[in-house]
Amino acid sequence: MIKAKSKPIKEIFNYIEPYQDVLIVGCGGCVSVCLAGGQKEVNILQTELELLRGKRKPADQFRGYTVERQCNEQYLGALDDMVETADCILSMACGAGVQFLAKKYPDKPVFPAVNTVAIGVDLDIGLYEEQCRACGECVLAYTAGICPVTRCAKGLFNGPCGGTNGEKCEVNPDLNCAWHEIYTRLAAQNRLDNILEIRPPMQWQNQIKRTIVQKGYEQRYYQEEI
Secondary structure, three states: OEEEEEOOHHHHHHHHOOOOEEEEEEEOOHHHHOOOOOHHHHHHHHHHHHHHHOOOOOOOEEEEEEEOOOOOHHHOHHHHHHHHHOOEEEEOOOHHHHHHHHHHOOOOOEEEOEEEEEEEEEEEOOEEEEEEOOOOOOOOOOOOOOOHHHHOOOOOOOOOOOOOEOOEOOOOOOOEOHHHHHHHHHHHOOOOHHHHOOOOOOOOHHHOOOOOOOOOOHHHHOOOOO
16 A cells, blocks of 8 residues: 655745645545545645634635545545645645646646655554565566565675675665565575576666556556567
8 A cells, every 4th residue: 555654834824824725635544544645644734724824814715625546536525625726735645646636737836745655565554564666577586576676785686795795785775685585485485496486677667657457457548569
């Protein structure tokens, strides 16, 4: 699930300082689950901004509303009337949600209130760990379910490196060596032949804009080449 963290309040305030009517839009998806952009966080941010602005501009107003998902247009219709009277929009969704709002309402400035930081798992309330970087070339089948992109400090596809210190990483002695863990798990599964096969360098498909089409839907979106 996408994880996000709140931007510094002063940075957010600088975005919206020139505007009087500010609409704060939360998202009920990922950012709500990781406690960064749901209705509770919308209410908190609204209060913080009102306190910062104080009585300097008594005509100003902040309004908050949370849609089920900002990355899906079918949920954005509820915002139309509110956006029409707003001077700007402050999005508490991930970067995809911010861009989707900006595309739907191109005549309104849309500002991000959170930083999108990772795809990760929940360790505890308010505690998360990055486990995927959406690289576009998943190798977890060969590395026993341990991601070398996020877990290895050097992002090596063919490891371990020459600097590994037993079970620890040379970059950080408190960090377990990902490739030591990969080796150990593959050995337990009797699959060590995987580690001998050299993998080509990462092509980093996520460095360019991608359109993702699930298997079975190709003909719906793409015409067959003639």
